[in-house]
Amino acid sequence: MRVLITGAAGFLGSHLVDRFLKDGHVVVGMDNFITGSKDNVRHLHASENFELVEHDVSKFIDLGGDLDGVLHFASPASPIDYLELPIQTLKVGSLGTHNTLGVAKAKNARFFLASTSEVYGDPAVHPQPESYWGHVNPVGPRGVYDEAKRFAEAMTMAYHRYHGLDTRIVRIFNTYGPRMRPGDGRVVSNFIVQALRGDPITVYGDGEQTRSFCYVDDLVEGIYRLFHDGGADPVNIGNDGEFTVRELADLVVRLVGSESKIVLEPLPVDDPKQRRPDLTRAGDMLGWGPKIPLEEGLQRTVEYFRQVVRT
Ligand code: NAD
Ligand code: UDP
Numbered sequence: 001m002r003v004l005i006t007g008a009a010g011f012l013g014s015h016l017v018d019r020f021l022k023d024g025h026v027v028v029g030m031d032n033f034i035t036g037s038k039d040n041v042r043h044l045h046a047s048e049n050f051e052l053v054e055h056d057v058s059k060f061i062d063l064g065g066d067l068d069g070v071l072h073f074a075s076p077a078s079p080i081d082y083l084e085l086p087i088q089t090l091k092v093g094s095l096g097t098h099n100t101l102g103v104a105k106a107k108n109a110r111f112f113l114a115s116t117s118e119v120y121g122d123p124a125v126h127p128q129p130e131s132y133w134g135h136v137n138p139v140g141p142r143g144v145y146d147e148a149k150r151f152a153e154a155m156t157m158a159y160h161r162y163h164g165l166d167t168r169i170v171r172i173f174n175t176y177g178p179r180m181r182p183g184d185g186r187v188v189s190n191f192i193v194q195a196l197r198g199d200p201i202t203v204y205g206d207g208e209q210t211r212s213f214c215y216v217d218d219l220v221e222g223i224y225r226l227f228h229d230g231g232a233d234p235v236n237i238g239n240d241g242e243f244t245v246r247e248l249a250d251l252v253v254r255l256v257g258s259e260s261k262i263v264l265e266p267l268p269v270d271d272p273k274q275r276r277p278d279l280t281r282a283g284d285m286l287g288w289g290p291k292i293p294l295e296e297g298l299q300r301t302v303e304y305f306r307q308v309v310r311t
Helices: 013-021 038-044 080-086 085-106 143-163 189-196 215-229 246-258 280-286 294-308
Strands: 002-006 027-033 048-056 068-073 112-114 167-172 200-203 235-237 264-266
Touching: 002 085, 013 027, 013 038, 013 215, 038 048, 068 085, 080 085, 080 143, 085 112, 085 143, 112 143, 112 215, 143 167, 167 215, 189 200, 189 246, 189 294, 200 246, 215 235, 215 280, 235 280, 235 294, 246 264, 246 294
Parallel strands: 002 027, 002 068, 027 048, 068 112, 112 167, 167 235, 200 264
Antiparallel strands: none
16 A cells, blocks of 8 residues: 555654554655654655655645555644644644545545544543534634544545545544653653653642543554544544543652652643543444553653653
8 A cells, every 4th residue: 555644753643654664555754844853754764665745734735646545644733732833733634634635535545534532622421432522612722723623524524425535533532652752742741751850740730630541552553453444433542541640640750760749730721621532432343442551651651751851
């Protein structure tokens, strides 16, 4: 297969590139490096099966050759990134999704959308099954990301229904692992970097809000299976172990062996109080479930950050 992966220089995109290359496929990566880095794919510079194209996918995409798949992963994903880049985030979720759907249609390729658990907003149903329509504030600061992804899902389903395009939608729950940017602001990278440096661990609010953290290898395996064996309905992929942010902070401090103390900082506007995927559909459809427990995944991630972070 020859596939186009947008956001290929990002955290998840780069791991997905590795997964396709491992099975002998040819990958065109596309990125404008707005939140990603060439370092994430530098190990592939000699690979004959990989090429990296610098392009903003919110603009028309002109790509030669046949394609079997288009996987649209380009988008700022960390709250601090999308709050700093609100218009770019709305554009890549809307225009970028339209352009990548257009490429898939022109090439008669399968389309795969990276959506998010944020489509459920601050969920009133817990855990969240795919049938839940969500509880999103469209005019709050997070709306730029949540609504862009909700539009992207609607656009993907319209291409599926109207044009008969073969499509997939994954709703990704908080994922962590090597190649996260040390300063990208997400909770796992923040806490590990703070613990390694002996800086205060910044818990927002009272730390009683929950998240369910998935190690990147588990996520990529679920995505790969969904691409090959799934259907058009959205599928949650994540880990259904649920932890408070406070529990995560304590665990990171223990694993790093750090002297860092916890400090409480204000809770961001519209920060979801709870989040946990219902993984029934992923299990039934793909025979997939997460395998790597939080403690083991964090240990691997701490090893990575020990190498890249100056303490
Ligand atoms: P990331 O910021 O590391 O990667 C995103 C990549 O997209 C970056 O390399 C960035 O430069 C690129 N990009 C952004 N706008 C672009 C544009 N207009 N044109 C070309 N490239 C562009 O983030 P990530 O964590 O790897 O997230 C990847 C995808 O997965 C995103 O679509 C995100 O919404 C989704 N997602 C991630 C998580 C998670 O926990 N990591 C959770 C839910 C959804
Ligand atoms: N958070 C925190 N301290 C940090 C960064 C994040 O307490 O330094 C909290 C944040 O308020 C949220 C949770 O951790 O409740 C997860 O935040 P993240 O930005 O990783 O992802 P989100 O799930 O909010 O998109």
